[in-house]
Amino acid sequence: MEFFSKKSDSSLFIFGSHNKKRPHNLIIGRMFDYHVLDMIELGIEKFNGLRDFKNSKSAEGSKPMLIFAGDLFDLDNDHKRLKNLLIDFFRGPTVPNVRLGGLEIVLHFAAFGGKIFMRSYKVLLKKSGCRTPRIELEEMGPSFNFVLRRTHLASDDLYKKSLKQPKALKAKKKKNISQDVFGTTYGRIHMEKQDLGKLQTRKMKGLKRRKGEIKVVPDEAESSPKKAKEQ
Numbered sequence: 001m002e003f004f005s006k007k008s009d010s011s012l013f014i015f016g017s018h019n020k021k022r023p024h025n026l027i028i029g030r031m032f033d034y035h036v037l038d039m040i041e042l043g044i045e046k047f048n049g050l051r052d053f054k055n056s057k058s059a060e061g062s063k064p065m066l067i068f069a070g071d072l073f074d075l076d077n078d079h080k081r082l083k084n085l086l087i088d089f090f091r092g093p094t095v096p097n098v099r100l101g102g103l104e105i106v107l108h109f110a111a112f113g114g115k116i117f118m119r120s121y122k123v124l125l126k127k128s129g130c131r132t133p134r135i136e137l138e139e140m141g142p143s144f145n146f147v148l149r150r151t152h153l154a155s156d157d158l159y160k161k162s163l164k165q166p167k168a169l170k171a172k173k174k175k176n177i178s179q180d181v182f183g184t185t186y187g188r189i190h191m192e193k194q195d196l197g198k199l200q201t202r203k204m205k206g207l208k209r210r211k212g213e214i215k216v217v218p219d220e221a222e223s224s225p226k227k228a229k230e231q
Contacts, residue, residue: 006034012089022149030088032154032162039152040082042116046145053141058104058122063092065103065123070111078151079111101125106137116146 001013015027022043029039050057066087072079090107106121121137128134154162176188 002031002034002036005031014089025149026146028085028089029152030085032158036152037154037158037162038081038085040078040085040148041150042146043149044144045115045147046143048141048143050141053139055138055140056122057140062102062104063095063098064090064105064107066090067106067108068111069108072111073109078148078153081151081153082116082148083109100133114147116144116148118144118146 005011005013011031013029013031017025017027019025022041024044024047026042026044027039028042030037068083070079073083074080086109104123106123108117108119108121110117110119119139120141120143122140124136124138125133126136153159176190178186178188180186
């Protein structure tokens with residue numbers, strides 16, 4: 001399994017089997033550095049496919065919204081890891097923006113009574129008389145009733161190590177750069193106070209001083225008008 005994971009550069013895998021001891025068995029897992037990190041075995045007790053629901057389906061490639069219900073997903077360690085694994089499986093590619101019309105699928109996972117119920121819904125946008133549409137959910141399949149059988153989980157240290165993001169992938173924060181609600185980029189420039197007396201201006205013949213011309217200081221002219229008159 002690790003060989004094929006490295007060969008195909010795949011970090012997630014799923015394996016289905018059926019035998020007398022473990023009927024309708026499903027194993028999902030993931031890799032870290034091309035070695036098995038987590039594996040969770042689920043038993044399928046009930047299944048309804050897409051053909052069992054006679055309604056319209058969502059478009060292929062739609063990004064689903066994931067909902068997890070039940071205290072076990074927050075309290076039990078196995079269910080916590082299963083929740084994290086399911087998010088890796090169904091979250092899809094990372095995108096900066098999603099339009100409202102593109103939110104078509106809801107995947108709902110509920111943990112109750114030692115079982116895990118998975119339901120798939122299509123989002124219907126109805127007229128509401130205002131700008132925000134009214135939302136309705138219509139089950140479109142597939143649906144599963146799982147039971148948690150066996151787990152093979154990584155240690156806490158290895159799990160924390162797998163969560164570390166490489167420095168090369170971290171977005172560097174750009175100082176003094178901001179954007180407004182319309183996406184326009186603004187930059188702030190910090191400059192020292194300029195001395196206008198040393199400012200280089202364009203040289204013109206009319207501004208040149210003639211020989212023998214005496215420079216008059218404004219302060220001295222105001223303080224001693226007689227002296228300025230004599231000059």
